[in-house]
Amino acid sequence: MIKIIVDTLGGDNSPNANIEGAVAALKENADLSITFVGDKDVIAAKLTELGCGTERTEIVHAPDEISCNDKPTEAIRKKTDSSLFRAIELLKSDGGYNAVVSSGSTGAIIAGEVLKLGRIKGVKRPALCPILPTMKRGIVALCDSGANADCDEIMLHQFAVMASLYMQKAFSVENPKVALLNVGTEEEKGDLLRKAAYKLISEDKSINFVGNMEARDFLKGDVDVVVADGFSGNVLCKSTEGACLEVLKLLKATLTKNVKTKMGALLLKKDLKGIKDFMDYNNYGGAVLLGCSKTVVKAHGSSKALSVKHCVEQAYNIEKNGLRDSIDEAVKVRVESTQEN
Amino acid sequence: MIKIIVDTLGGDNSPNANIEGAVAALKENADLSITFVGDKDVIAAKLTELGCGTERTEIVHAPDEISCNDKPTEAIRKKTDSSLFRAIELLKSDGGYNAVVSSGSTGAIIAGEVLKLGRIKGVKRPALCPILPTMKRGIVALCDSGANADCDEIMLHQFAVMASLYMQKAFSVENPKVALLNVGTEEEKGDLLRKAAYKLISEDKSINFVGNMEARDFLKGDVDVVVADGFSGNVLCKSTEGACLEVLKLLKATLTKNVKTKMGALLLKKDLKGIKDFMDYNNYGGAVLLGCSKTVVKAHGSSKALSVKHCVEQAYNIEKNGLRDSIDEAVKVRVESTQEN
Numbered sequence: 127m128i129k130i131i132v133d134t135l136g137g138d139n140s141p142n143a144n145i146e147g148a149v150a151a152l153k154e155n156a157d158l159s160i161t162f163v164g165d166k167d168v169i170a171a172k173l174t175e176l177g178c179g180t181e182r183t184e185i186v187h188a189p190d191e192i193s194c195n196d197k198p199t200e201a202i203r204k205k206t207d208s209s210l211f212r213a214i215e216l217l218k219s220d221g222g223y224n225a226v227v228s229s230g231s232t233g234a235i236i237a238g239e240v241l242k243l244g245r246i247k248g249v250k251r252p253a254l255c256p257i258l259p260t261m262k263r264g265i266v267a268l269c270d271s272g273a274n275a276d277c278d279e280i281m282l283h284q285f286a287v288m289a290s291l292y293m294q295k296a297f298s299v300e301n302p303k304v305a306l307l308n309v310g311t312e313e314e315k316g317d318l319l320r321k322a323a324y325k326l327i328s329e330d331k332s333i334n335f336v337g338n339m340e341a342r343d344f345l346k347g348d349v350d351v352v353v354a355d356g357f358s359g360n361v362l363c364k365s366t367e368g369a370c371l372e373v374l375k376l377l378k379a380t381l382t383k384n385v386k387t388k389m390g391a392l393l394l395k396k397d398l399k400g401i402k403d404f405m406d407y408n409n410y411g412g413a414v415l416l417g418c419s420k421t422v423v424k425a426h427g428s429s430k431a432l433s434v435k436h437c438v439e440q441a442y443n444i445e446k447n448g449l450r451d452s453i454d455e456a457v458k459v460r461v462e463s464t465q466e467n
Numbered sequence: 468m469i470k471i472i473v474d475t476l477g478g479d480n481s482p483n484a485n486i487e488g489a490v491a492a493l494k495e496n497a498d499l500s501i502t503f504v505g506d507k508d509v510i511a512a513k514l515t516e517l518g519c520g521t522e523r524t525e526i527v528h529a530p531d532e533i534s535c536n537d538k539p540t541e542a543i544r545k546k547t548d549s550s551l552f553r554a555i556e557l558l559k560s561d562g563g564y565n566a567v568v569s570s571g572s573t574g575a576i577i578a579g580e581v582l583k584l585g586r587i588k589g590v591k592r593p594a595l596c597p598i599l600p601t602m603k604r605g606i607v608a609l610c611d612s613g614a615n616a617d618c619d620e621i622m623l624h625q626f627a628v629m630a631s632l633y634m635q636k637a638f639s640v641e642n643p644k645v646a647l648l649n650v651g652t653e654e655e656k657g658d659l660l661r662k663a664a665y666k667l668i669s670e671d672k673s674i675n676f677v678g679n680m681e682a683r684d685f686l687k688g689d690v691d692v693v694v695a696d697g698f699s700g701n702v703l704c705k706s707t708e709g710a711c712l713e714v715l716k717l718l719k720a721t722l723t724k725n726v727k728t729k730m731g732a733l734l735l736k737k738d739l740k741g742i743k744d745f746m747d748y749n750n751y752g753g754a755v756l757l758g759c760s761k762t763v764v765k766a767h768g769s770s771k772a773l774s775v776k777h778c779v780e781q782a783y784n785i786e787k788n789g790l791r792d793s794i795d796e797a798v799k800v801r802v803e804s805t806q807e808n
Contacts (some may be wrong), residue, residue: 147590231754261713272650275658309613309701317698341702342709357658358699360650361682365703368683369710372602375720376745380738393731397721404717 127159127182127366129223130438131216134164135191135209136230138428144229145172147434151442152182158442161216161223163209191230194427194440196240198233198331202241214238217420225296225421225441227412229429235422236273236415243420245452248457251277252417253285253356255292256363257410260347265410267293268344270356271363273415279322282306286323286327287456288416289351290334295447296411296440302350305339307358313337319355327353331463332456341365370405409433417453468500468523469786470555470564471498471779475505475551476532476569481771482506485570486742488775493523498731499783502557502564504550506530529553532571535768539574543582555579558761562788566762566782568753570770576763577614577756579656584761587791589798592618594626596633597704598751601688606751608634608692609685613701614756620663623647623694627668627676628797629757630692636788637752637781643691646680648699654678660696668694673797682706750774752781759795762786 132140132148141164148160158401159182161170168189173183190207192198205211213226228235229299236254245252253270260266269289286304293302294358306324308316313324315338327335336349342351354362381391381398391398409432412425421444425437444450473489475482482505498791500523503510507528512707514524531548534540546552554567564770569576577595586593594611610630615622627645634643647665654665656679668676678692682703685693695703722739724730732739744750750773753766762785766778785791 158584275650275661307702309616309698320616320698341704341706342712344706344709345598345713346709357650357661358702360704361648361699362706363682365682365685365706366710368681368685368687369707370714371683372686373711373714373742373746375602378741380735380742383738386734390731390734393727393734394721397724397728401714401717401721 127157128442129159129225130174130433130441131161131163131213131223132438133209133213133226133228133230134162134169136193136228137425139430140229141168142172142432143429143431145169146176146431147429148227148438149173149176149178150431150435151438152178155439155442158182159184161440163188163213163216185214186216192234194231196231196234198231198237199241201231202234202238210234210238214242216420216434218242222258224445225423227423227425227434227437227441229425229427229434232424232425235424239415239418239420239422243418243422245417246419246454246457248460249288249417250281250284251455252415253281253288254288254413255416256413258345258363258366259404259410261345261348261406264347265297265343266347266349267351268359268363269351269353270359271354271413272356272360274341274356279318279319279326282319282353282355283326283330284325284457285352286335286351286457287330287334287460288453289353292414292416292444293350295449295452296414296444296457299350301334303336303338303348304333304351304353307341307352307354307362307418308338309340311338311340315423323353374402374405410436412437414440414444419450421450468498469496469783470500471782471805472500472502472504472554472564472567473511473779474550474554474567474569474571475503477534477569478766480771481570482509482609483513484770484772485775486510487517487772488770489568489779490514490517490519491670491772491776492779493519496780496783499779500525501779502527504529504554504557519634522572527553527557531577531712535572537572537575539572539578540582541714542572543579544574551575551579555583558763559583565786566764568764568766568775568778568782570712570766570768576765580756580759580761580763584759584763586758587760587795587798589801590629590758590794591622591625592791593756594622594629595754596630596757599686599704599707600745602686603688604745605688606638607685607688607690609698609700609704610692610694610757611695611697612695612704612754615697618660620660620667621695623664624667624671625758625798627692627694627717628671628676628695628801629794631674632790632793633755633757633785634691636790636793637755637784640691642675644689645674645692645694646677646690648682648693648703649679650681652679652681664694715743728774751777753778755781755785760791762791763781
């Protein structure tokens with residue numbers, strides 16, 4: 127049985143979307159159990175409404191919520207009645223829980239993972255790894271997207287190792303293509319950090335390294351993993367999101383401009399929805415802090431039920447396929463081989 | 468008289484677009500003269516065709532072209548019959564020339580500036596500063612967008628000073644709002660470089676510093692200058708361009724999908740062109756390497772006549788309003804005040 131804890135609070139559509147999404151995942155996976163954390167009465171009522179039995183479910187009462195206005199490190203230590211605090215504590219306990227899924231504050235989730243759960247031995251720093259859609263209708267993982275503003279080449283190498291294993295274990299991508307975010311594609315391009323990281327990653331035969339990638343090719347879908355320091359990874363992630371949203375806004379303004387454009391929009395409605403759907407994070411999974419000793423999947427703050435379902439299944443796959451053990455082994459091998467040299 | 472040298476080769480639409488654009492600028496500015504560098508017969512024929520007299524024009528024969536396949540540093544030293552080589556040499560000469568406009572290889576142009584023209588005394592490293600359109604139908608300058616992959620806080624401070632002066636002198640922006648690209652908006656955010664740069668820039672009362680800016684807000688048009696190290700600036704610039712292009716590609720595919728969508732597209736045609744125009748670099752100026760001892764404006768490689776015209780006028784404004792002297796003075800004051808402390 128894979129035991130997943132679902133934080134039912136903290137998202138824009140909580141608790142309903144979180145509960146509905148988790149129940150949907152429960153129905154499709156016979157060896158999955160869900161522990162719902164939040165307001166016990168609300169959860170119980172919703173489960174009854176959904177016709178979900180108590181067989182593979184459990185409810186833990188923690189009705190308080192950590193909001194985006196709370197200071198993350200403080201909230202995760204002091205808000206002891208909050209659903210996220212309790213969820214992390216449960217995962218840390220010896221209750222045999224596998225993972226937490228939460229759509230709450232990213233800062234508080236990362237603080238909880240780093241301060242309470244700790245990292246896998248040998249991992250220098252855990253890295254935040256979201257999944258983005260590509261133009262080839264696939265996905266690409268970006269590692270690190272912002273957990274570590276200051277990085278060295280050993281960290282970038284570890285990000286490549288962890289994210290490569292992650293794509294294999296969580297999304298069944300065979301031999302994931304890994305690229306290094308850089309200012310040009312040639313080997314000698316970039317700053318000192320990129321040059322050192324390129325060397326380390328290209329020498330690691332366990333990684334299917336395809337070389338440097340420019341930011342403009344990020345969404346094309348030619349690679350499965352993009353490795354970056356947390357600063358430029360954050361810039362890449364947010365500028366991509368920002369530019370897509372701004373173009374869509376322009377498009378929307380154009381479509382609603384006058385009677386003629388509204389008629390045109392009507393004819394295109396169904397097909398334009400395809401673009402919107404494609405860019406909707408609800409159709410993809412959440413972000414994971416790779417290298418943590420426990421699995422926590424961060425669903426988008428505006429997650430609907432479908433997104434939560436994807437995140438629960440993502441956590442399920444990660445645990446079922448033993449991602450944490452794989453990272454542990456990979457890091458151990460590297461530490462030993464470094465000591466031999 | 469402002470004397471501008473126009474490289475007529477090296478762009479996708481050269482030499483016609485370059486000559487036409489320069490002539491258009493010539494017609495609108497009585498104290499502008501243009502020196503065309505390239506194939507003399509081709510240039511002379513085109514000028515006759517355009518009905519352009521010889522009064523404020525000059526032709527320099529240099530029919531060879533530096534292409535994107537040439538190694539920049541080598542080409543700019545050895546291709547002595549190339550239009551770009553000759554244009555840079557002319558600018559360096561004591562012929563009283565003010566600036567070069569070129570749509571040729573960015574690498575070769577930067578190499579020419581750095582190796583042959585040098586920088587303003589006190590400027591640590593020149594920075595590449597392109598102009599991008601914003602959602603408020605204005606423009607934003609990004610400095611540095613890729614000339615310096617490795618930066619320190621003194622460089623970032625100088626980028627802020629130079630780009631702020633640039634927006635004033637080249638585009639008549641009064642008291643330009645300057646932001647620092649960062650992973651969050653709060654003062655304490657970011658890596659060590661950002662923290663140090665934030666301190667320096669915020670203490671400089673000559674800069675209208677509005678604080679940190681996240682990459683997702685880049686196109687919104689709330690600021691006039693975004694300061695970045697060349698690595699993350701390059702990521703920001705290219706990912707923004709890439710994401711916009713990919714969304715437009717999706718849109719195009721949707722519009723041409725079937726008869727119904729094509730009908731819808733027909734109704735929207737004129738208005739959708741507005742989006743395309745908005746994102747067309749031809750409607751904006753070129754990129755400048757700020758901090759160089761001479762002015763060179765790099766037009767986009769696919770520049771049409773309108774873009775070249777804008778670039779010539781950009782160079783004209785930079786020279787007419789004394790940008791180089793302003794940077795020189797600003798840097799001098801700072802060097803002196805640092806020595807006093």
